[in-house]
Amino acid sequence: MAADTLKLIAYGKVLDKDENTAASYNLKEGDFVVAMTQKAKPKPKAPVVVPEPATVPDAAPVVDNTVV
Numbered sequence: 001m002a003a004d005t006l007k008l009i010a011y012g013k014v015l016d017k018d019e020n021t022a023a024s025y026n027l028k029e030g031d032f033v034v035a036m037t038q039k040a041k042p043k044p045k046a047p048v049v050v051p052e053p054a055t056v057p058d059a060a061p062v063v064d065n066t067v068v
Contacts, residue, residue, distance in 0.1 A: 009034040 008015040010033045015025055027033065 005037045005039070007036050007038060009036070 010025060010027055010031060013025075015033075
């Protein structure tokens, strides 16, 4: 069981601070603690970069087969 998916609950509160001890949450011997797991959060996908369409320069106007 991965630690990042484990949640401990006591007295209706999630014990979510790793640096705290059981005593800091006022837990005593015999208290009821629920241990549950949650699904791992999906890793964010890299954004898909769609290239800009290439622009074609406007053709020079042609008058009587002469480029203007």
